[in-house]
Amino acid sequence: MDVHSFASGPSMLPPSVVEAVARDMVDCAASGRSLLGLPFTSREFTEILGRAETYIRQLLAIPDGYHVLFLQGGASSHFTLLPMNLLGNLRQADYVETGLWSHRAAEAARPWCEVNISARGNRSAMPLPDDWQISAQSAYCHITTNETAEGLQLHTWPEKIDVPLVADMTADLLTRPVLMERFDLVYASAQKNLGAAGLTIVIVREDLLGKSREGTPAPLDYTLQATAHSKVNTPPTIAVAVAARMLEWITRQGGLALMEELNRKKSDAIYAIIDRSGFYRCNAAPPHRSMLNVCFKLPNAELDKRFLAEATAEGLLDLGGHVDIGGIRASVYNAVPEQSVSKLVSFMTEFEARRG
Ligand SMILES: Cc1ncc(COP(=O)(O)O)c(C=O)c1O
Incomplete structure (x- = not known):
């Protein structure tokens, strides 16, 4: 199946x-070594890192004067690293709270500084940039x-604001x-x-x-990592090599304008079913909907469960909502093909006809 x-x-x-990475696992960049055992100091890895940076700079049209760092930790660790790295002599940072992840980012900053909530959204809409009340005393304003x-x-995209936008x-x-110049x-x-x-x-x-801040561990210090080209310590070599392959793939597909067009088309196809039906309910108001994570619920939790079980049996996997929110979530990131979305849309139509 x-x-x-x-x-x-x-x-x-x-x-x-996936196939290219599988080949790299056996022999990476004709080095005679597996990606798993390729030293980060090797010529081959340095080239991979350089390639990843070049692609990212081209795709995002990053202006001069920006560093691109390849670090460990996951975004959740950077929730804490941001105040450690950016406060300088200031004692306050602004956070726009638009949902679960921005709330977590703001909470992680609290031990380090005063957190000013510039605006709060609700589960159906994001506060727009014109409504953010940003304090001029803040070291930065954080958004998700x-x-x-x-x-x-x-x-x-927000206009340039008076404090650094993160x-x-x-x-x-x-x-x-x-x-990028707005950020x-x-x-x-x-x-x-x-x-x-x-x-x-x-x-x-x-x-x-x-x-x-004094005492920031060297591998977590953005300044030291920028000077050392992300090699203060061992970078996540495997993930960097996979990212280089993904960036090459995005470039070959046609770049970010095409990614946007496809992602919008995929999510629109699912939102269209939701809006037509009355059976599927989406909390997000149309102008605020994500083109990457389509979240919806059925009339009750029992039907959500059935939907997920029957979808799984049809090979439509990983559709459960975030644990704190429940319901269904279809994430249609760059790599998700339109055929997968068509299959999901057919399943939704058929499920509604049977259970609606
Ligand atoms: C918007 C956002 N920020 C942060 C995170 C946390 O990322 P990580 O688990 O890599 O720390 C996630 C994870 O889903 C996310 O969606």
Whole structure:
């Protein structure tokens, strides 16, 4: 039976990338060594890291003056590393609370600084940039561009604000073009659109560096890592190599404008069924809906369970909602093919006809 994964992360990879990584596991870059045993100091790994950086700079059109760091820890660790690295002499940071992940980011900052909540969303809408009340005393303002658990996404790029703008783009980095010059720091775990878990990309403007708190461990210090080209300690070599393959794949597909078009088409197909039906219910208001995580519920929890069990039996996997929210979540990141979405849409139509 064909299987189709809609996992919110780690999510599926394109088969051609999986095959290339499988070959790298045996002999990486004609080095005679497996990727598993390729030293991070080797010429081959240095080239892989360089290639990943070049692709990311080209795809995102990153202006001069930004560093691209390949770090460990996952976005959740960076929730704490952000205040450690960015506060400098200041004692306050702004957070726009739009859902579960931005709430976690704000809570992680509290032991380190005053947290000013610039705006609060609800489960159906994100506060738009014009409504953010940002304090000029803050070291930075933090936003989450896609709330993976609630299925909400910011579709308006903020204008340049008075304090550095920091964005968690874990769920939507490289899924659409970004006006990078509006941001001072962007970070993302890799396991959704960029390959394997264990890698966090941090793209940071030069003038935000040099502010880390005394005692910040060297591998977690953005300034030291920028100077050492992400090699203060052993980088997550396997995840970096997978990311390089994914970035090459995105580039060959046609880049970020095409990714956006396809991701929108996939999510629109699922939202169309939801909006037509009355049986499936989506909390997210249409202008705020994520084109990557389509979250919905059925009329009761028992039907949610049946839906998930029957979908799994049909090879439609990993459709459960976030544990704190429940319901159904179809994540349709870059690598999820349109055929998987068509299969899901047919299943939803047929399930509603039988159980609705
Ligand atoms: C928006 C967002 N931020 C942060 C995280 C946490 O990432 P990690 O588990 O890699 O720490 C997630 C995970 O799903 C996420 O969706």
